[in-house]
Amino acid sequence: MNAIKKTTATGEEGWSLVIEPSRSLFSLRLKEVWRYRDLLLLLVRRDFVAFYKQTILGPLWFFIQPLFTTIIYTFVFGNLASISTDGVPGPLFYLAGITLWNYFAECFTKTSTVFKDNAAIFGKVYFPRLIMPLSIVCSNLVRLAVQMLLFIIALLYFNVNHADIQLTAFIFLVPLLIVQMALLGLGAGMIISALTTKYRDLSFVVTFGVQLLMYATTVIYPLSAAPQKYKRLLELNPLTPVIETFRLAFLGRGTFNLQYYALSIAVTLIVTVAGVIIFNRVERDFIDTV
Numbered sequence: 001m002n003a004i005k006k007t008t009a010t011g012e013e014g015w016s017l018v019i020e021p022s023r024s025l026f027s028l029r030l031k032e033v034w035r036y037r038d039l040l041l042l043l044v045r046r047d048f049v050a051f052y053k054q055t056i057l058g059p060l061w062f063f064i065q066p067l068f069t070t071i072i073y074t075f076v077f078g079n080l081a082s083i084s085t086d087g088v089p090g091p092l093f094y095l096a097g098i099t100l101w102n103y104f105a106e107c108f109t110k111t112s113t114v115f116k117d118n119a120a121i122f123g124k125v126y127f128p129r130l131i132m133p134l135s136i137v138c139s140n141l142v143r144l145a146v147q148m149l150l151f152i153i154a155l156l157y158f159n160v161n162h163a164d165i166q167l168t169a170f171i172f173l174v175p176l177l178i179v180q181m182a183l184l185g186l187g188a189g190m191i192i193s194a195l196t197t198k199y200r201d202l203s204f205v206v207t208f209g210v211q212l213l214m215y216a217t218t219v220i221y222p223l224s225a226a227p228q229k230y231k232r233l234l235e236l237n238p239l240t241p242v243i244e245t246f247r248l249a250f251l252g253r254g255t256f257n258l259q260y261y262a263l264s265i266a267v268t269l270i271v272t273v274a275g276v277i278i279f280n281r282v283e284r285d286f287i288d289t290v
Helices: 030-035 037-052 058-080 090-111 131-160 169-196 201-215 228-236 239-251 258-282
Strands: 002-007 013-019
Touching: 030 037, 037 131, 058 090, 058 131, 090 131, 090 169, 090 201, 090 239, 131 169, 169 201, 169 239, 169 258, 228 239, 228 258, 239 258
Parallel strands: none
Antiparallel strands: 002 013
C-alpha cells in the first residue's frame, strides 16, 4: 500500500491519499476513473493525434482506409467471386459492414496489448489502470464517427441514384449496436491482455485471429447468402446479429432474429464482466511477470 502524508493546520499528520489493491474483482472504480477524466481525455487526444502525425494526408487516412478496403472487397468478393449483396450496391454493402467491424477490431486488438504496451508507465505512475482500455475505446469512437460520415455520404449518393435503399425503424438500435461492439472489443481485449502477461504468444494469435473472425461474421456476405448448414453457426457468433441489424437499419436489407440478438447481448455482458474480473485480478501483480 502506498500513501501520501500531509500535515494539517493543527500540526497533526494524516493521510491525504491511500492507494491499495482493489478488494472487489467486480469493481470498476468508476469514481476514481472520473477523478482522472483529464488523463482519459489526454490519452484520447494522444491516440487521435498520433494516428496521423508526420503523415502527408493527415486525418484523410480515416477516410482512405475504409474507402480502399471497400473498393478491394467490391472487386474481389463482388465482381470476381460474385457473392450476393442482397440487392444492395456492392460498395455500400461492404462499407456498412466495414464501418462497424473496424470499430470492434481496433478496440479488440489495441486493448489486447494494454499491459504489454504500457508496462513502463504502469510501473512508475499510479492511475486507474482501466483508464488505458477506456481511452482506446473512446479514441476509436472518434474514428468511427468519421467513418460513419463517409458511410452516410455514400448512402446519400446511392439514394440520389435511385438505389433500392430505405431506412428502417431498427436505426434506433444503432447506438446500442455501437455500445455492444465497444463492450465486446473491450471485454475480449482485456481478457487477452491479461493472458499475454504470461503467454506472449497470444499477441501474435490476435493479429490473424481477428481476420479469421471477420470471415466467420457477415461482413463480406449477407446471412441470407450463407449455406443453410452454416447459418446456425453464423448466428451463434455474437457479432453477426450486430452487423446484420446495422445493415437492416440503414439499407433495409438484413436479418433480425430476436432470439439470436438476445443471445448476442448476453454473450456481450458475459465477456465484459469476465474481462473486468480478469483485468482487476491481473493488474494487482502483473508488473512482476510482464
